[in-house]
Amino acid sequence: MNNPSHRLIRHRIQLSALVFGLVLGLASGPAAGAAAKTKIAKEKQLVLDWLSKPETVEKFGKISDAIWGSAELGLQEFESSKLLADTLEAAGFTVERGLAGMPTCFVASYGSGKPVIGLLGEFDALPMLSQKGRVPKKDPVVEGAPGHGCGHNAMCTAAAAAAIAVKEAMAAHGIKGTIKVFGSPAEEIVASRPYMIRAGLFEGVDAVIDNHSSSSFGTDYGVSGNAIFSAIFTFKGRTAHAAGAPWAGRSALDAVEIMDVAVNFLREHSPLSTRIHYVILEGGEAPNVVPDRASVWYYVRNTDGLLPETYERVINCAKAGALASGTELLLPRVISAVHQRYASKAAAELFQKNIELVGMPAWSEEEQTFAKALQKELGAEQAGMPSRVDKLEAPSGMFVGGGSSDVGDVTLIAPTATIQFPGEVPGAIGHHWSTVTAGYGSLAWKGLNAGAKAIAASAVDLLTKAEELVKLRKEFEDYSRTHPYKPFLPADAQPPNDLNKELMEKWRPLMEKAQIK
Numbered sequence: 408m409n410n411p412s413h414r415l416i417r418h419r420i421q422l423s424a425l426v427f428g429l430v431l432g433l434a435s436g437p438a439a440g441a442a443a444k445t446k447i448a449k450e451k452q453l454v455l456d457w458l459s460k461p462e463t464v465e466k467f468g469k470i471s472d473a474i475w476g477s478a479e480l481g482l483q484e485f486e487s488s489k490l491l492a493d494t495l496e497a498a499g500f501t502v503e504r505g506l507a508g509m510p511t512c513f514v515a516s517y518g519s520g521k522p523v524i525g526l527l528g529e530f531d532a533l534p535m536l537s538q539k540g541r542v543p544k545k546d547p548v549v550e551g552a553p554g555h556g557c558g559h560n561a562m563c564t565a566a567a568a569a570a571i572a573v574k575e576a577m578a579a580h581g582i583k584g585t586i587k588v589f590g591s592p593a594e595e596i597v598a599s600r601p602y603m604i605r606a607g608l609f610e611g612v613d614a615v616i617d618n619h620s621s622s623s624f625g626t627d628y629g630v631s632g633n634a635i636f637s638a639i640f641t642f643k644g645r646t647a648h649a650a651g652a653p654w655a656g657r658s659a660l661d662a663v664e665i666m667d668v669a670v671n672f673l674r675e676h677s678p679l680s681t682r683i684h685y686v687i688l689e690g691g692e693a694p695n696v697v698p699d700r701a702s703v704w705y706y707v708r709n710t711d712g713l714l715p716e717t718y719e720r721v722i723n724c725a726k727a728g729a730l731a732s733g734t735e736l737l738l739p740r741v742i743s744a745v746h747q748r749y750a751s752k753a754a755a756e757l758f759q760k761n762i763e764l765v766g767m768p769a770w771s772e773e774e775q776t777f778a779k780a781l782q783k784e785l786g787a788e789q790a791g792m793p794s795r796v797d798k799l800e801a802p803s804g805m806f807v808g809g810g811s812s813d814v815g816d817v818t819l820i821a822p823t824a825t826i827q828f829p830g831e832v833p834g835a836i837g838h839h840w841s842t843v844t845a846g847y848g849s850l851a852w853k854g855l856n857a858g859a860k861a862i863a864a865s866a867v868d869l870l871t872k873a874e875e876l877v878k879l880r881k882e883f884e885d886y887s888r889t890h891p892y893k894p895f896l897p898a899d900a901q902p903p904n905d906l907n908k909e910l911m912e913k914w915r916p917l918m919e920k921a922q923i924k
């Protein structure tokens with residue numbers, strides 16, 4: 408971030424509405440209670456104690472809030488990425504920036520040699536979700552501007568806090584190995600990890616700890632999520648006076664509309680796991696000029712096995728649009744393409760023990776009141792915040808499709824599982840103002856702190872207990888023999904650094920003006 412203190416000050420008035428007693432609540436929170444019952448290795452105790460310090464909680468809470476305030480879209484996260492990279496560098500990490508062709512991608516490393524433990528961290532926002540923090544009704548800061556509707560403001564923040572805690576333990580106890588934070592831009596457009604893998608950034612990494620903000624505290628294993636092709640289809644036609652001589656024109660917008668209609672008919676004859684959605688990026692500029700250029704951005708999702716055929720059928724719909732309208736289909740531009748997620752059972756079992764050790768944060772009265780008010784507004788059960796961590800459950804045998812994450816590709820190159828940490832309000836809707844509003848302030852501070860503890864404790868286990876890492880590696884190597892990583896990403900695809908540029912240039916000044924200075 409260019410000027411973090413400036414950003415932090417912006418939120419002063421909103422912050423004053425929050426209960427700062429949370430810092431004290433955390434210091435005497437569940438980790439301390441659990442620590443009394445279980446015998447904990449001194450290295451692990453150090454990371455838990457370091458993360459429990461009120462100044463640590465506050466420091467990373469403020470980083471999360473600053474990223475929340477910047478709300479930068481994928482590959483435009485210049486301030487968010489810089490704030491995180493600078494924080495890690497100041498803590499003694501070696502930071503490489505602008506990696507894999509993406510200005511906002513970074514890797515921060517501490518230590519040397521094996522084992523190498525990687526932490527994933529995301530920080531991008533979503534379009535159209537601007538919302539004030541901690542207000543239990545829809546109330547945008549800037550109508551239509553981006554917002555953090557998936558909790559990514561807290562995620563690389565949790566990874567950075569965990570990594571620095573692990574570094575403290577490594578230095579204090581002479582732990583050998585390397586801890587790395589993979590600053591991963593643009594998860595919302597599933598766009599960074601396949602490029603990072605292609606650039607060799609994950610080479611030599613023995614295990615990966617991923618994290619995601621959630622309303623619960625848990626982890627999972629097995630195959631989940633859909634694979635995806637994200638691609639832009641552009642058509643080239645011929646302009647003409649739309650009333651004077653329409654026969655002289657060839658409408659590129661017609662091609663887009665015919666393609667969309669054809670794809671919508673395709674749904675009826677597609678397996679249940681299929682998800683296809685689109686937005687029209689360009690559709691002409693005025694009705695009286697036949698548009699000579701139009702484009703549509705598709706997410707085509709399915710299982711790894713079904714995706715190539717599904718994508719092929721969508722391409723055929725595009726060709727049909729071009730043929731019927733007499734326009735030309737320019738090659739689909741693949742923004743990204745990723746696999747399903749294959750989370751490691753051995754990793755999830757290890758992470759679960761540390762999630763149980765850390766326990767659910769204690770939520771304050773004020774936080775419970777806010778959560779219930781938000782739940783009431785959404786028509787959800789007014790149950791407040793959860794009191795217990797989740798159990799680790801076997802994956803469901805039924806898969807009917809769903810979202811995608813570029814973490815999928817990472818799970819195929821190193822044993823990986825995700826620690827879902829709390830802070831979001833149960834009943835709040837993902838990619839919606841209700842998630843944005845809870846992502847600011849003490850709920851996120853506490854949630855990301857609990858997540859950082861589980862991440863750091865798991866990293867300490869993997870660095871200090873060779874037998875734990877062997878379990879993860881063996882499971883992974885057995886699986887990889889029959890499922891070697893073959894990227895879906897075409898070899899000539901390039902990171903879409905331009906995709907959100909105009910949008911962010913439009914919103915950034917308006918957001919800066921609207922924030923409280």
Ligand SMILES: [Zn+2]
Pocket residue numbers: 557558559594619
């Ligand atoms: Zn997300």
